[in-house]
Amino acid sequence: DAxxxxxxxxxxxxxxxxxxxxxxxxxxxxxxFWYRQTMMRGxxxxxxxxxxxxxxxxxxxxxxxxxxxxxxxxxTLKIQPSEPRDSAVYFCASSFGLADSPLHFGNGTRLxxx
Amino acid sequence: xxxxxxxxxxxxxxxxxxxxxxCVYETRDTTxxxxxxxxxxxxxxxFLIRRNSFDEQNEISGRYSWNFQKSTSSFNFTITASQVVDSAVYFCALSENTGNQFYFGTGTSLTVIP
Numbered sequence: 001d002a003x004x005x006x007x008x009x010x011x012x013x014x015x016x017x018x019x020x021x022x023x024x025x026x027x028x029x030x031x032x033f034w035y036r037q038t039m040m041r042g043x044x045x046x047x048x049x050x051x052x053x054x055x056x057x058x059x060x061x062x063x064x065x066x067x068x069x070x071x072x073x074x075x076t077l078k079i080q081p082s083e084p085r086d087s088a089v090y091f092c093a094s095s096f097g098l099a100d101s102p103l104h105f106g107n108g109t110r111l112x113x114x
Numbered sequence: 115x116x117x118x119x120x121x122x123x124x125x126x127x128x129x130x131x132x133x134x135x136x137c138v139y140e141t142r143d144t145t146x147x148x149x150x151x152x153x154x155x156x157x158x159x160x161f162l163i164r165r166n167s168f169d170e171q172n173e174i175s176g177r178y179s180w181n182f183q184k185s186t187s188s189f190n191f192t193i194t195a196s197q198v199v200d201s202a203v204y205f206c207a208l209s210e211n212t213g214n215q216f217y218f219g220t221g222t223s224l225t226v227i228p
Contacts, residue, residue: 042220042221045215045216048215055214056215091159098209098214099145099146102149102164103161104161105160105161107157108159110157
């Protein structure tokens with residue numbers, strides 16, 4: 001199994017630009033999560049999907065952030081317009097279940113907004 | 115209130131020493147799950163172990179062992195005969211059967227000095 005695949009690994013962009021992060025979950029996993037990791041706030045859950053449907057987006061910081069999951073094998077997290085405070089590592093994770101299954105994380109996307 | 119507390123922010127040990135990473139959790143659920151993750155300097159988050167609330171047996175996997183004690187709401191992680199490759203940030207996490215997300219601790223940064 002290839003694991004959770006995220007792209008790009010690194011993204012450097014200028015303030016105001018649109019950023020799209022991509023994720024391919026592990027085949028057969030029906031939950032997909034987007035997390036953000038910063039030194040100040042640690043790991044924060046942004047949004048999660050179940051069977052491609054967004055279930056809880058209460059962690060999405062503001063309207064500049066949006067996430068989609070058009071099918072079981074692909075999800076995107078978009079920031080438009082990006083700001084320097086969005087600089088962080090963004091992780092995608094997938095799992096079989098919600099509470100009892102471990103999250104399997106991708107390698108993350110390190111986003112730098114200048 | 116923090117659901118998961120990892121009081122040790124940073125620990126340094128000399129290679130071959132044993133080290134214990136503490137994790138204290140808080141929940142009112144009777145069914146819950148505890149996890150440990152490792153984040154090496156390369157940045158990925160690696161799942162190490164899952165424990166459910168009904169299984170208090172300690173677990174050993176090679177040099178790693180976990181001590182789950184419901185009486186003290188703790189799920190501590192011990193590395194025996196530490197090695198340089200154990201240097202990483204270790205996260206403890208909790209998920210509740212009635213909840214919809216993982217609660218991560220703030221992590222403990224372990225440095226093993228050769």
